[in-house]
Amino acid sequence: MAHVRLWNITKKYGDVTAVNRLNIEIEQGECFSMLGPSGCGKTTTLRMVAGFEDIDEGEISVGQKVFSSSAKKFYLPPEKRDFGMVFQAFAVWPHMNVFNNVAFPLQIRKMPKSEVLERTQRAIKYTGLGGCENTFPNELSGGQKQRIALARAIAINPTVMLLDEPLSNLDPKLREEMRFEIKDLQRKFGFTIIYVTHDQTEAMALSHRILVMDHGVVQQIDTPINIYKNPANKFVFSFIGLSNFLPVEIHDGAIYIEGAAESGPITRLIPPEIREKKMTLAIRPAEIDFVTDGGVCGMVRKMTYLGDVIDYRVMLGSVEVRVQKSRRKGIYREGEACMLKFNRFLWYGRES
Amino acid sequence: MLKRFFGKIGIAEVLLFISVLILIVVVAVPVLLILWTALFVDGSLNTKDIIHILSQPGTYEALKNSLVIAGGVTVLSTIIGVFFAWLVSRTDLPFKETMKVLFLVPFMLPSFIGALAWKMLLSPRSGYINKFLVDIFSLDASPFNIYGLGGIIAVETMYLFPFVFIQVAGALERMDPTLEESARISGAGLLTITRRITLPLMLPGIAAGALLVALYSLAHFGVPAILGTESGIYNIPTKIYEQIYQSGGSFVAIRTGTILSSILIVAAGLILYAQNLVLRAGRFQVIAGKSMRPTLLKLRGLKIPILIFSLLYIFITVILPTATIFLVGTLKTYGIAFTWENMSLQNLKYILFDWRMTRDAIWNSFYLSLAAAMITMVVGVLISYTIVKMKVRGKFILEFLGVLPFSVPGTVIALGVILTWSGKFGINLYNTAWIIFVAYIARYMAFSLKSNSAALEQVDDSLEEAARACGATHWQSLRDIVIPLIKPGMVAAFFLIFLPALRELTTSVLLYGPTTRTIGVAIYALNEDGETVYAATLASVALVIIIVGQLVIKRITRTTVQGV
Ligand SMILES: Nc1ncnc2c1ncn2[C@@H]1O[C@H](COP(=O)(O)OP(=O)(O)O)[C@@H](O)[C@H]1O
Ligand SMILES: [Mg+2]
Numbered sequence: 020m021a022h023v024r025l026w027n028i029t030k031k032y033g034d035v036t037a038v039n040r041l042n043i044e045i046e047q048g049e050c051f052s053m054l055g056p057s058g059c060g061k062t063t064t065l066r067m068v069a070g071f072e073d074i075d076e077g078e079i080s081v082g083q084k085v086f087s088s089s090a091k092k093f094y095l096p097p098e099k100r101d102f103g104m105v106f107q108a109f110a111v112w113p114h115m116n117v118f119n120n121v122a123f124p125l126q127i128r129k130m131p132k133s134e135v136l137e138r139t140q141r142a143i144k145y146t147g148l149g150g151c152e153n154t155f156p157n158e159l160s161g162g163q164k165q166r167i168a169l170a171r172a173i174a175i176n177p178t179v180m181l182l183d184e185p186l187s188n189l190d191p192k193l194r195e196e197m198r199f200e201i202k203d204l205q206r207k208f209g210f211t212i213i214y215v216t217h218d219q220t221e222a223m224a225l226s227h228r229i230l231v232m233d234h235g236v237v238q239q240i241d242t243p244i245n246i247y248k249n250p251a252n253k254f255v256f257s258f259i260g261l262s263n264f265l266p267v268e269i270h271d272g273a274i275y276i277e278g279a280a281e282s283g284p285i286t287r288l289i290p291p292e293i294r295e296k297k298m299t300l301a302i303r304p305a306e307i308d309f310v311t312d313g314g315v316c317g318m319v320r321k322m323t324y325l326g327d328v329i330d331y332r333v334m335l336g337s338v339e340v341r342v343q344k345s346r347r348k349g350i351y352r353e354g355e356a357c358m359l360k361f362n363r364f365l366w367y368g369r370e371s
Numbered sequence: 372m373l374k375r376f377f378g379k380i381g382i383a384e385v386l387l388f389i390s391v392l393i394l395i396v397v398v399a400v401p402v403l404l405i406l407w408t409a410l411f412v413d414g415s416l417n418t419k420d421i422i423h424i425l426s427q428p429g430t431y432e433a434l435k436n437s438l439v440i441a442g443g444v445t446v447l448s449t450i451i452g453v454f455f456a457w458l459v460s461r462t463d464l465p466f467k468e469t470m471k472v473l474f475l476v477p478f479m480l481p482s483f484i485g486a487l488a489w490k491m492l493l494s495p496r497s498g499y500i501n502k503f504l505v506d507i508f509s510l511d512a513s514p515f516n517i518y519g520l521g522g523i524i525a526v527e528t529m530y531l532f533p534f535v536f537i538q539v540a541g542a543l544e545r546m547d548p549t550l551e552e553s554a555r556i557s558g559a560g561l562l563t564i565t566r567r568i569t570l571p572l573m574l575p576g577i578a579a580g581a582l583l584v585a586l587y588s589l590a591h592f593g594v595p596a597i598l599g600t601e602s603g604i605y606n607i608p609t610k611i612y613e614q615i616y617q618s619g620g621s622f623v624a625i626r627t628g629t630i631l632s633s634i635l636i637v638a639a640g641l642i643l644y645a646q647n648l649v650l651r652a653g654r655f656q657v658i659a660g661k662s663m664r665p666t667l668l669k670l671r672g673l674k675i676p677i678l679i680f681s682l683l684y685i686f687i688t689v690i691l692p693t694a695t696i697f698l699v700g701t702l703k704t705y706g707i708a709f710t711w712e713n714m715s716l717q718n719l720k721y722i723l724f725d726w727r728m729t730r731d732a733i734w735n736s737f738y739l740s741l742a743a744a745m746i747t748m749v750v751g752v753l754i755s756y757t758i759v760k761m762k763v764r765g766k767f768i769l770e771f772l773g774v775l776p777f778s779v780p781g782t783v784i785a786l787g788v789i790l791t792w793s794g795k796f797g798i799n800l801y802n803t804a805w806i807i808f809v810a811y812i813a814r815y816m817a818f819s820l821k822s823n824s825a826a827l828e829q830v831d832d833s834l835e836e837a838a839r840a841c842g843a844t845h846w847q848s849l850r851d852i853v854i855p856l857i858k859p860g861m862v863a864a865f866f867l868i869f870l871p872a873l874r875e876l877t878t879s880v881l882l883y884g885p886t887t888r889t890i891g892v893a894i895y896a897l898n899e900d901g902e903t904v905y906a907a908t909l910a911s912v913a914l915v916i917i918i919v920g921q922l923v924i925k926r927i928t929r930t931t932v933q934g935v
Contacts (some may be wrong), residue, residue: 069556097555104556110549114571123567124557171557181556 022047022211023068023179028077030063030235039235041077050205050212054219057256060235061215065183069104070212081179098127099186103156103172103210107184109164111156111171118152121170126174142170145204148329162193168363169201173208178208186221198224219259223247231255236371253367256301263307263340266369271295274300279336282316285361293366302364303332304343309351314358319351333359386761390754394772397813400781401787402636408790409629424627427583433610434634436520440606441588443524444531445821446585451528452535455579458681460543463667465678471540472687475533479921481874482530483593483891487898488692489526490597491699491907493517497706506897516693518602527594529688531587535580543569544577546664561668578649586642590635590780590876593891597898607631608782612881613619615786618622619935625789632783639778671836693914700908713745729909731886739804739889740872743811748865750812751819752857756849759827760835773820781877784814789884802884810878815868822867826860827853862927870920 028041038060045051052344053061056117066072068079070087073094079087086095111120122139130138143149146166156164160229165185172180182201205212214221222229223243231238231246231254237253250256253264266277273284277297284301308314318337321332324346329353331342342359410416427772455474459467477485493515512575516522550572554564554617592608600609611628614817617635618624670677700704722729758769776784788810793801800806830853838848854861876891890913897906 049462049847069552071552071555098558098560101554102556104553106549106553108547108549110547110553112550112554112572114567123559127558127563168553171553175558309921 022049022082023213024078024080025068026078026080027066028064028067028079029075030060030067030072031075036235038067041232041235041237043230043237045213046227048205048209048211049227050202050214050216051229052216052222052229053263054216054222054229054258055232055238057217059216059232061232063184063235065181065213065215068179069102069181070095070100082316096266099176102179102181103175103177103178104181105165105168105172105183105185107187109156109161109168109188111164111167113156116155117148117159117167117170120156120167121174123333124171124175133161133340135167138174145173145207146170147200154256161189162197162260164195167196169204173204173210176208176209177365180205180212181215182212182230183215184217185214187216192222201225201295231258233258247357250301250365253299253301256365258368261304261341261343263300263302263304263338263348264333264367265302265338266297267300268297270296273299276335276338279315279338282335283314285315290366295368297369299367299369300361300364301367302361304341307340307343308360308362309348310358310360312358313358316356316358319353319355319357322351333357335359379751384758386753390757390769391772393750394754394769394816397809398478398772398816400776401784401791401813402775403797404790405629405632405783405787406636408626409633420626421630424630424700430610430627430631431607433605433607433631435471436599436604437589438593439520440523440527441585443520443678444527444573444588445585447524448532449535449577452532452580453539453573454680455532455684456491456539456543460679461665462541462666462670462677464674464681470685473689474868475850476534476685476689477530478531478533479870479917480689481585481593481876481891481913481917482591483597483876483895484528484696484874484913485530485692486526486594487520487524487894487910488695489517489907490898491695491705491903492691493522494631495746501559518598518604520596520599520604523595523604524596527588527591530594531584534583534587535577538576538580538583539573543665543743545571546665551665560821575649579646581640582646582649582828583630587640590782592782592880593895596876596880596895607635608780608877611782611786615881620789625786628786629790632708632780632786635780635783636778639780643778668884696907696910696914699904700911701895702907704788705903717913722908723912726905729893729905732888732890733912735804735807735877735878735887736873736890739797739807739811740869743808743815743872744865744869747812747815747819747868748823748861751816751823751864752854752861754816754829755820755823756853759824760832760853774817776815776817779814781814781875782881783880784810785878788813802887804887807879807882807887807889810882811868811872811875815872815880818867818871819864822860822864823857826857826863829860830856859927863874863924866924866927867921870917870924874917875919 023043023045025041025043028038041064043051050074053064055061063072063145067074067087075088076089078085079092081100085093087093087101087262112123115123118139121142122135125135125138128247140152143152146169148163148166151159151163156167159167166189168185177219185201186197189197198221201212212225214222214225217335223246226243228240229243229246230240230271233254238252239246239255241249241251246255247259250259256262257264267274268277269275269289270280272289273287274289275284276282315335317333317335317340319331323330327345328343329346330351331344333340333342340359409421412420418775419801425434426431455470456462459474461472492498495501495513495516495518498513498515498517501515504510505512546569551564554568559567590608591606592612595604595609596612597607598611611631614627616623623661676899692871698709700718700841701716702709702718703713703715707713723733724730754769754773758773779787788806789801792806792809794798800809834856835852836846838852839845843851874891875889876895876919877891880895881893883889888896890909894906894913895910897903897909
């Protein structure tokens with residue numbers, strides 16, 4: 020039995036379908052990420068789980084208990100769900116000091132004073148805020164504010180933790196640091212995480228499984244490595260890293276860039292699943308090598324230094340390909356002829 | 372010192388000098404003269420007289436009434452303002468945008484005209500509502516009496532609560548809704564969240580609005596003058612007026628006036644100081660991100676009852692009094708029924724074309740407001756430019772002098788102007804239109820500075836520097852670059868002065884002479900003389916001008932202008 024279960028969830032705002040027939044099962048103690056471009060319905064989904072939004076269709080349950088059900092018109096209010104939640108904009112209360120911010124959920128539950136004190140201090144210690152108990156949030160940095168929010172969320176020892184882009188208001192270095200701390204907290208407290216982000220590296224680094232969504236529709240649910248290696252479609256492929264989508268055609272037992280047969284074939288090994296004559300080949304810029312023979316002929320149109328890596332735009336016939344190579348592998352000048360070898364690539368139909 | 376000043380005299384120093392001079396002559400001297408006259412007799416401090424005047428029952432009563440009225444109005448306005456602000460920004464009340472606009476309408480209407488309307492509806496002898504209730508329930512006596520502290524407080528509240536409303540609605544809208552949501556997910560219910568999160572965060576906004584209400588109510592003349600004097604109830608401004616009016620402007624009366632005025636100045640100063648403290652303490656960062664929508668409380672079954680209640684409130688406080696003014700203004704005589712035979716446009720024709728007194732009043736108000744608005748706008752640009760753009764030392768004096776009138780009530784300005792311009796310094800403007808004109812400039816300068824400074828701050832220094840780099844002189848860059856860019860601010864300043872000045876009563880009622888009545892004074896005098904119908908007709912004219920003016924502002928600025 021899954022811990023958190025979303026069944027056939029649909030949510031509409033007027034004409035906009037924010038979330039469309041979503042099915043997710045999340046295991047106890049799992050770190051589950053929802054990844055997608057801004058406006059794809061991640062926050063809406065999370066808010067439905069939290070109980071802030073009613074659902075138009077479907078059911079959400081946690082453990083054995085139904086939390087939201089459109090059929091039964093039943094919605095457990097957010098304050099009864101015992102979740103921890105962290106928001107993008109910190110949402111720490113500026114008129115309370117750190118201690119009172121963290122102690123608030125415990126005080127609401129009318130716990131005895133000594134227990135409030137003990138649990139608050141534990142949460143403050145685990146989030147690295149020790150010594151700041153009497154400080155007011157305005158005197159603290161963004162990272163520390165987000166720590167208060169984390170401490171407040173773990174204070175009640177929740178079984179489910181909801182995080183909505185908790186790190187996107189922090190600078191990149193701090194972001195990486197906090198990622199580890201969130202994982203650490205999960206290891207210590209054992210809660211289930213539902214983590215919303217639009218940053219694929221963050222999702223990759225944190226999660227057991229990732230859900231990629233677009234326009235309210237699930238594109239793929241899988242482990243980070245599978246999402247990277249076997250993207251279910253062009254959208255997932257392009258969202259998870261840099262990508263080339265090249266039009267190719269198959270004739271004379273080989274695969275060629277469309278309209279550039281004279282440049283030579285990409286490969287003569289045609290996978291059995293390919294039946295159509297015209298396909299799209301997907302490849303990451305780092306999976307293309309410069310070779311001295313046996314590749315596709317092209318011409319460097321543009322090269323840009325990106326520090327250690329050089330970014331090339333190479334013309335194969337009339338098709339432009341992006342290639343990224345370490346500068347230690349040699350430098351090609353603009354206008355220079357070159358030859359490309361395509362290593363790991365995937366196939367998609369023209370329309371998908 | 373003098374040499375150094377004249378040594379590097381440039382356009383900046385000249386501008387600063389002119390600005391300071393205008394502000395000193397028009398604003399600072401009158402206020403200082405009031406304090407001086409109140410405290411000193413023949414050059415020495417005179418506390419005995421002050422105590423004597425303050426311990427007279429009349430003045431003492433006036434002080435007490437001012438406090439009671441201001442206290443009551445502040446409490447009521449805060450409750451009503453907070454409630455409606457919460458309603459339009461945190462619940463799913465229908466037609467919220469329309470309601471928001473409607474709640475701000477009382478801002479543009481002059482409260483003394485409202486008081487006049489309520490007198491017509493609820494005066495014990497002839498109020499229409501009273502008569503109506505007595506008739507249908509065959510009562511022995513009128514159920515309502517608008518004359519008195521209760522009536523004054525109720526009517527002032529109707530016109531002042533938008534100060535709280537606008538502050539709190541703004542604060543609620545800017546507040547990050549996840550602050551409340553995180554309390555909710557922490558396990559708190561709506562009541563707890565309101566008590567422990569929302570209200571504390573709104574407190575600075577509420578306090579700022581409430582203090583503004585207190586400031587205005589404390590120094591308010593119109594409503595107590597119409598609803599209080601009848602039954603012998605005076606507050607500070609009406610007491611000052613009564614003293615000066617009864618004694619024909621004798622020195623003793625003026626001295627009493629200055630002492631009461633000094634109290635108003637000090638009280639206003641304290642209120643503004645408190646407001647500053649509150650706003651500074653409340654600089655919480657609760658501003659929401661761009662795409663956040665607050666979760667709205669579903670009113671469910673209460674939706675329609677609350678909507679009806681709100682509409683009823685607007686009907687009673689805005690539409691009913693306005694309609695009463697228009698209807699009574701067409702009657703043959705006051706007190707008769709509203710039937711077609713009894714109503715006509717004769718009165719309108721009479722006061723617009725035939726009666727010298729009202730015709731003059733309309734004309735006086737018109738040209739005085741126009742002239743004051745023009746002059747204040749131009750001088751305001753000059754002073755704001757010096758404050759915002761010039762790098763001259765001593766400009767903080769300008770800033771201080773510029774905002775001073777905000778804390779100086781209209782009655783005080785009038786008294787100060789009398790002291791300054793009735794021959795003391797060789798110029799006697801008493802009983803001429805000039806004295807009203809000078810008072811208007813003093814009273815409205817702060818509006819112009821606020822509007823023009825805001826506009827100038829939007830103009831980046833580099834724009835002007837670019838013009839100078841292209842070879843333009845200081846004056847040319849001002850004329851060709853800065854002025855065109857701040858034109859909207861100037862136009863806004865013009866209307867922010869023109870419209871309030873047009874309906875102004877508090878200041879001109881102390882300054883008018885036989886031929887220099889303003890619209891406000893004329894309405895007030897007609898009402899005093901028992902010419903209720905003509906007072907209503909003239910008030911209708913004023914309302915039409917105000918409404919048309921507001922529509923024009925709206926067209927020009929395309930944003931809601933916060934009238935005062
Ligand atoms: N309260 C709302 N009212 C109307 N539209 C909304 C509301 N909340 C979200 N939406 C719309 O639903 C879609 C998904 O939004 P959201 O879940 O916030 O996206 P994400 O968090 O993935 O960026 C967007 O098109 C957004 O405009
Ligand atoms: Mg979002």
